[in-house]
Amino acid sequence: MGLGFTVGVIGVLILGHAAYSTIQYRSLLKITEEEFSGPPMEVVLELLVGLLFCMWAALTVPGKFLSVHPHSDENRVVSLPENVDFMIFNHRGRAFSSEVGLKLKH
Amino acid sequence: MAVGHGDSSSSDKKPTDALNDLQTFNAENLQSNMKVIYYSRTFLSIIGGVIAGILGFNGVIGIVFYFLVMAVTSAALAAKAKFSVHSYFDSWNRILLDGFFGGLMSFVLFWTFAYDIVHIF
Numbered sequence: 001m002g003l004g005f006t007v008g009v010i011g012v013l014i015l016g017h018a019a020y021s022t023i024q025y026r027s028l029l030k031i032t033e034e035e036f037s038g039p040p041m042e043v044v045l046e047l048l049v050g051l052l053f054c055m056w057a058a059l060t061v062p063g064k065f066l067s068v069h070p071h072s073d074e075n076r077v078v079s080l081p082e083n084v085d086f087m088i089f090n091h092r093g094r095a096f097s098s099e100v101g102l103k104l105k106h
Numbered sequence: 107m108a109v110g111h112g113d114s115s116s117s118d119k120k121p122t123d124a125l126n127d128l129q130t131f132n133a134e135n136l137q138s139n140m141k142v143i144y145y146s147r148t149f150l151s152i153i154g155g156v157i158a159g160i161l162g163f164n165g166v167i168g169i170v171f172y173f174l175v176m177a178v179t180s181a182a183l184a185a186k187a188k189f190s191v192h193s194y195f196d197s198w199n200r201i202l203l204d205g206f207f208g209g210l211m212s213f214v215l216f217w218t219f220a221y222d223i224v225h226i227f
Binding site for chain 1 (some may be wrong): 115130131132135136138139141142145149153154156157160161170178179182183184187193194195196218220223224225
């Protein structure tokens with residue numbers, strides 16, 4: 001989270017620097033009275049790098065995708081009831097044979 | 107042996123069997139995933155708007171640029187979900203189209219903003 005955030009901030013700073021360079025380039029063009037056809041190649045490269053950084057930050061900072069399957073292993077609803085002290089196991093159920101290896105079901 | 111009624115509120119209460127497994131799903135995780143997509147798309151729309159303004163895009167080319175940025179975002183989100191969309195969402199439309207028009211508004215706002223700052227003042 002911290003690294004992604006830093007990368008995002010760096011990307012935005014790169015974009016700000018590219019904007020500043022473009023402003024300076026435009027004022028230079030005003031002096032020489034030429035048309036603005038597009039920013040110089042370095043600015044375009046800088047914008048591309050900034051875009052890549054911001055894209056990487058946008059994908060990692062908000063968080064991971066969590067699985068939506070109700071039965072996947074990371075979505076198990078396993079919780080012990082709070083009244084464990086009141087549960088007794090020394091009852092007639094001992095007479096039934098139980099399967100070993102049952103998963104807890106909802 | 108089944109455990110007693112210790113359901114938490116995070117899953118749906120409908121009964122499931124293996125065949126219609128994906129008709130019910132963990133709604134809380136789905137919402138969290140939708141939020142992740144929303145944040146990613148909004149941030150990238152804003153960044154795309156700033157870039158379009160700096161580059162001086164004027165008309166339709168700017169909208170085309172927005173579609174391009176959104177297409178790359180959708181591809182990147184699909185890659186983040188490791189292309190198995192059904193284990194994180196309930197349909198492809200979520201990952202491809204959600205937040206598209208909200209992002210367009212933010213894009214146009216920051217596009218005009220950046221264009222004004224860089225090219226007019």
